[in-house]
Amino acid sequence: MRDSRGREANDSLEELGLLVDTAGGVVAGHLLQKRESISPRTFLGRGKLEELKGLIGRDSIDVAVFDEDLSPGQVRNLEKELGIKVVDRSEVILHIFALRAKSSEARVQVELAQLEYQLPRLTRLWKHLSRLGGGIGTRGPGETQLEVDRRRVREKIGSLKKQLAGVEKERSVQRKKRENAFRVAIVGYTNAGKSTLFRVLTETEVFVEDRLFATVDATTRRLGSIRAPSTVITDTVGFIKKLPHHLVTSFHATLEEVVQADLLLHVVDSSSSRAAQQAATVEDVLVTMQAGGKPVIIVLNKIDLAEEEALQSLRYQFPSAVEISALKRVNIDALTERILEAVRQRRVLVTVEIPLSEKRLLSHLRESCEFVEERTLTDRVSIQCWAGSDEVGRLSRRGFPVRFG
Ligand SMILES: Nc1nc2c(ncn2[C@@H]2O[C@H](COP(=O)(O)OP(=O)(O)O)[C@@H](O)[C@H]2O)c(=O)[nH]1
Ligand SMILES: [Mg+2]
Known part of the structure; x- marks a missing residue:
C-alpha cells in the first residue's frame, strides 16, 4: 500500500x-x-x-x-x-463479549451495552413484527408496537443500570477496604499477555487463550510473587481500536480499577508488527478515561517471539521499558523490582523498636510493610522497614519512636 x-x-x-x-x-x-x-x-x-x-x-x-x-x-x-x-x-465485539462474560457482573455489563446498541436499531427489527400486532392490552393508547418495544428496552436498560450501580457500590466498598494498599492495574491491547502476566505475578490461575478478549472480567488479587506487602493487582479487559463506546460506558465499574490505580503496567506484545500502533491506541484510551497521567511501566512482552530488529525499534520508542516473556518467565524479577521501586516511592524507610508482647501490631506490620531488617533483642524487636504513611501514623500514635532511615 x-x-x-x-x-x-x-x-x-x-x-x-x-x-x-x-x-x-x-x-x-x-x-x-x-x-x-x-x-x-x-x-x-x-x-x-x-x-x-x-x-x-x-x-x-x-x-x-x-x-x-x-x-x-x-x-x-x-x-x-x-x-x-x-x-x-461493534456488533462483532459485542458478540465476543457476550460469549466471554463469565461473572454475573460482566454479563450485566454486556447485556446493557447490547441493548444500548440495539435501541436506535429497533425499527429494523420490529417494523414487520408490528404489523402482526402485539398482545391485547400491552399497548398504551395511541402507542405503536415499536413504541411499546422501545419503552420495554428502555425499562430494561434502566433496571440493568440500577443493578450495575449496586455492583459499583460494592466495588467501591471493596476498594475502600484496600485503601491502604498500593494498587497496580495491568492494561494493554487485547492478546498482549496481560492475563498471563497476572498469573505469573499472583501465582494463580486465570483464563488465558490465544484469542481476542479472552478476559472480560476484572480480577483483583494480592501480588503474590514479590515482597510487596499490601499490594494488589488487577487484570483488566483488553483495549482495542474502535471499541464500541457502549461497552466502555457499561464497563465503567471495571475500568474504574484502572482510574484508581497507583501504577499501571502497560503490556505490549513486542512480537506484533503493530506493537507501536497498539500501544498508541491504549494510550489514547487511557487519556479518554482520564488515566493518562498515571505512573506507567511499559512491559515489552513476548520477547521470546519478537524479532531483534523490531525489539530495537521498540526500545528506541520506550527507553525505560522492561522486556519480559510472561509465558517463559523471562526477566520477571526485573519487572517485580521495578514494581517494588514504585511501591517504595510511596513509602518511607523507618526504624522502630516494638515490644515482643505487641503480637498483633507485629503481625500487622509484617502484612503491610516491606521488611529490610529485623533483629530480636531481649524483650523487643528492632525493625527496619518500608512503611506507608498510615503505618507511620499508627506507630507514632501508639507512642513508638519512629526513626526515619
Ligand atoms: N510466546 C509467548 N506467548 C505469550 C507470552 N505471554 C502471553 N502469551 C500468549 O499470548 C496469548 C494471549 O495471552 P493472554 O494473557 O490471554 O492475553 P491478554 O488478552 O492480554 O490477557 C496466549 O496464547 C498466551 O499464551 C509470552 O511471553 N510469549
Ligand atoms: Mg486477558
Missing part, C-alpha cells in the same frame, strides 16, 4: 478478521473501499457493491462484516441489496 491510511485500513481489516474468528466465524474474503466513495445510502459505492455481490455468489457467504459503524438505515439497505445479514465491527 502506498499511503499510511491504506496500511492502517488493511491492519484494521486484518484485526477485524481476528475478531470474526474469535466470534466463531470463518473469513471468506475481504474488500477495501476508498473513503472518498462512501455512499450515504449503502455505505459501499455502486462498483464495490457489485464486487461484493460477486464474492457472495461465488463463495456462498452468510454474513457481511463492515469495519466501520453503520447506521441502521445503511444496514437495512445493504441487507436488501445483498440478501444476506450485515453486521458492523
Whole structure:
C-alpha cells in the first residue's frame, strides 16, 4: 500500500478478521473501499457493491462484516441489496463479549451495552413484527408496537443500570477496604499477555487463550510473587481500536480499577508488527478515561517471539521499558523490582523498636510493610522497614519512636 491510511485500513481489516474468528466465524474474503466513495445510502459505492455481490455468489457467504459503524438505515439497505445479514465491527465485539462474560457482573455489563446498541436499531427489527400486532392490552393508547418495544428496552436498560450501580457500590466498598494498599492495574491491547502476566505475578490461575478478549472480567488479587506487602493487582479487559463506546460506558465499574490505580503496567506484545500502533491506541484510551497521567511501566512482552530488529525499534520508542516473556518467565524479577521501586516511592524507610508482647501490631506490620531488617533483642524487636504513611501514623500514635532511615 502506498499511503499510511491504506496500511492502517488493511491492519484494521486484518484485526477485524481476528475478531470474526474469535466470534466463531470463518473469513471468506475481504474488500477495501476508498473513503472518498462512501455512499450515504449503502455505505459501499455502486462498483464495490457489485464486487461484493460477486464474492457472495461465488463463495456462498452468510454474513457481511463492515469495519466501520453503520447506521441502521445503511444496514437495512445493504441487507436488501445483498440478501444476506450485515453486521458492523461493534456488533462483532459485542458478540465476543457476550460469549466471554463469565461473572454475573460482566454479563450485566454486556447485556446493557447490547441493548444500548440495539435501541436506535429497533425499527429494523420490529417494523414487520408490528404489523402482526402485539398482545391485547400491552399497548398504551395511541402507542405503536415499536413504541411499546422501545419503552420495554428502555425499562430494561434502566433496571440493568440500577443493578450495575449496586455492583459499583460494592466495588467501591471493596476498594475502600484496600485503601491502604498500593494498587497496580495491568492494561494493554487485547492478546498482549496481560492475563498471563497476572498469573505469573499472583501465582494463580486465570483464563488465558490465544484469542481476542479472552478476559472480560476484572480480577483483583494480592501480588503474590514479590515482597510487596499490601499490594494488589488487577487484570483488566483488553483495549482495542474502535471499541464500541457502549461497552466502555457499561464497563465503567471495571475500568474504574484502572482510574484508581497507583501504577499501571502497560503490556505490549513486542512480537506484533503493530506493537507501536497498539500501544498508541491504549494510550489514547487511557487519556479518554482520564488515566493518562498515571505512573506507567511499559512491559515489552513476548520477547521470546519478537524479532531483534523490531525489539530495537521498540526500545528506541520506550527507553525505560522492561522486556519480559510472561509465558517463559523471562526477566520477571526485573519487572517485580521495578514494581517494588514504585511501591517504595510511596513509602518511607523507618526504624522502630516494638515490644515482643505487641503480637498483633507485629503481625500487622509484617502484612503491610516491606521488611529490610529485623533483629530480636531481649524483650523487643528492632525493625527496619518500608512503611506507608498510615503505618507511620499508627506507630507514632501508639507512642513508638519512629526513626526515619
Ligand atoms: N510466546 C509467548 N506467548 C505469550 C507470552 N505471554 C502471553 N502469551 C500468549 O499470548 C496469548 C494471549 O495471552 P493472554 O494473557 O490471554 O492475553 P491478554 O488478552 O492480554 O490477557 C496466549 O496464547 C498466551 O499464551 C509470552 O511471553 N510469549
Ligand atoms: Mg486477558
